[in-house]
Amino acid sequence: MSRLLKPARVLLLGPPGCGKGTQTSRLLKRFGISGMSSGDLLRQHIKDKTEIGSLASSIIKQGKLLPDDVMVKIIESELRSRSWLSPSQSWLLDGFPRTEPQASLLDSQILSPASANLNFIVELQVPHEIILDRIANRLVHVPSGRVYNLTYNPPKVEGKDDVTGEPLSRRPDDDPEIFRQRLVEFDKLTKPLVTYYENANKDAVFEVAGETSDIIFPQLESEMIKRFGEKAE
Ligand SMILES: Nc1nc2c(ncn2[C@@H]2O[C@H](COP(=O)(O)OP(=O)(O)O)[C@@H](O)[C@H]2O)c(=O)[nH]1
Numbered sequence: 001m002s003r004l005l006k007p008a009r010v011l012l013l014g015p016p017g018c019g020k021g022t023q024t025s026r027l028l029k030r031f032g033i034s035g036m037s038s039g040d041l042l043r044q045h046i047k048d049k050t051e052i053g054s055l056a057s058s059i060i061k062q063g064k065l066l067p068d069d070v071m072v073k074i075i076e077s078e079l080r081s082r083s084w085l086s087p088s089q090s091w092l093l094d095g096f097p098r099t100e101p102q103a104s105l106l107d108s109q110i111l112s113p114a115s116a117n118l119n120f121i122v123e124l125q126v127p128h129e130i131i132l133d134r135i136a137n138r139l140v141h142v143p144s145g146r147v148y149n150l151t152y153n154p155p156k157v158e159g160k161d162d163v164t165g166e167p168l169s170r171r172p173d174d175d176p177e178i179f180r181q182r183l184v185e186f187d188k189l190t191k192p193l194v195t196y197y198e199n200a201n202k203d204a205v206f207e208v209a210g211e212t213s214d215i216i217f218p219q220l221e222s223e224m225i226k227r228f229g230e231k232a233e
């Protein structure tokens, strides 16, 4: 692993199943950049049977999005508890913001006051038909957010997380019908965020396309080194 010279505050945008979680874990290994996945935070709330968890569970099962104000509160408190709101910190957001109201509240009320605005907005472009069959084989380890795939990256021991040995689970929202609804929500509400960020700071937006994560990651890796520099080991 090598660190970056300048702090990178990264947002991964892309349709469900395009590999945001996969790229997050690779960037953690490569540059030591920690990620925050809104979906993982919600799944933990569901597991812990909190009030947010019961709201999230019913909405997620329909493939719909939670209310913007609920999500902004969850993410803001998580950003503060991880002490990420400083210009010197590098971090990555996955799954939030997902709508324009979320993006403008994040930028104006949370990041700008801390001089910690996003400086690298990555749009992952993977064909919808490719991700539809990926989802059929997805398994997750909820406590860590680690992601597996029965064909692409199966766990060492069937049904068990490689690190903890704890059981893996299928996501109820990975049901094909619900997944199609999530794609509709993405196209309607999240895809327009690329234009939102291009209008705010075009140079910060980076589009990367590929049919596999192995094609996408090297492009992402070299762009990050180009923009943020790499500390010599
Ligand atoms: N076949 C295949 N599966 C992949 C690839 N990249 C990720 N996956 C799997 O596809 C599923 C979706 O990836 P994930 O990172 O969870 O996407 P996210 O929903 O955007 O976070 C998971 O089961 C991954 O293990 C790939 O290049 N090829």
Ligand SMILES: Nc1ncnc2c1ncn2[C@@H]1O[C@H](COP(=O)(O)OP(=O)(O)O)[C@@H](O)[C@H]1O
Pocket (backbone or CB within 6 Å): 015, 016, 017, 020, 038, 039, 040, 042, 059, 060, 063, 064, 065, 066, 067, 071, 094, 095, 096, 097, 098, 099, 102, 173, 182
């Ligand atoms: N920023 C958000 N705003 C509203 N709902 C969200 C947000 N992030 C996650 N969710 C809810 O959690 C579900 C799972 O999110 P996530 O794990 O990011 O899925 P994926 O990356 O596969 O699209 C979403 O379909 C949605 O119901």
